[in-house]
Amino acid sequence: GIQVEQSPPDLILQEGANSTLRCNFSDSVNNLQWFHQNPWGQLINLFYIPSGTKQNGRLSATTVATERYSLLYISSSQTTDSGVYFCAVRYYTSGTYKYIFGTGTRLKV
Amino acid sequence: GAGVSQSPRYKVAKRGQDVALRCDPISGHVSLFWYQQALGQGPEFLTYFQNEAQLDKSGLPSDRFFAERPEGSVSTLKIQRTQQEDSAVYLCASSLSGGGRNEQFFGPGTRLTVL
Numbered sequence: 001g002i003q004v005e006q007s008p009p010d011l012i013l014q015e016g017a018n019s020t021l022r023c024n025f026s027d028s029v030n031n032l033q034w035f036h037q038n039p040w041g042q043l044i045n046l047f048y049i050p051s052g053t054k055q056n057g058r059l060s061a062t063t064v065a066t067e068r069y070s071l072l073y074i075s076s077s078q079t080t081d082s083g084v085y086f087c088a089v090r091y092y093t094s095g096t097y098k099y100i101f102g103t104g105t106r107l108k109v
Numbered sequence: 110g111a112g113v114s115q116s117p118r119y120k121v122a123k124r125g126q127d128v129a130l131r132c133d134p135i136s137g138h139v140s141l142f143w144y145q146q147a148l149g150q151g152p153e154f155l156t157y158f159q160n161e162a163q164l165d166k167s168g169l170p171s172d173r174f175f176a177e178r179p180e181g182s183v184s185t186l187k188i189q190r191t192q193q194e195d196s197a198v199y200l201c202a203s204s205l206s207g208g209g210r211n212e213q214f215f216g217p218g219t220r221l222t223v224l
Binding site: 031040041042048090096097098101102104 | 142144151152153154157164165167198200202208210211212213214215217218220
């Protein structure tokens with residue numbers, strides 16, 4: 001099946017710093033989402049981004065589907081950005097769609 | 110409500126007990142998903158409904174796990190004869206259209222602890 005790997009696995013930032021999180025996937029995908037799982041466990045939607053670039057405040061994301069990666073940019077990080085960031089993909093295999101989460105990046109600001 | 114809700118938020122069960130976890134998706138959402146998240150891991154897919162039809166249950170770990178969505182809205186995940194390895198957070202998500210083509214919105218989860 002498809003592999004979805006995220007890097008770095010762990011990241012520590014000073015408040016105000018910028019960072020880039022990466023999501024690599026091993027095969028074609030139909031859609032891709034970025035989530036932030038806060039310290040209370042809630043998964044918060046950041047971006048639905050099967051391709052292209054989107055921005056929302058201090059966050060932006062780019063997916064290059066043909067090269068099988070997506071990037072999440074966090075600028076001017078704040079303590080509330082702490083938590084785990086997941087990418088999740090939907091892909092087609094064996095006559096059905098499957099859903100898989102990446103390995104996650106744990107961020108501490 | 111405005112978002113996906115789940116109940117109970119916390120459940121403690123003795124090994125061998127049956128449990129039932131409830132998910133209320135966003136009103137009008139066709140697709141509903143269940144995931145299991147073990148401590149320190151990412152969510153793992155369990156099953157998918159399009160309206161009342163369970164189209165994919167390939168992620169259910171054993172025949173002790175059963176899910177239903179009889180009227181195409183509320184869903185229940187049932188675990189029979191719980192084991193310690195079932196301890197995890199169970200997450201429910203919904204999306205607007207069939208096939209999961211749109212973004213998924215997650216509930217707060219139910220944390221199950223099996224003693």
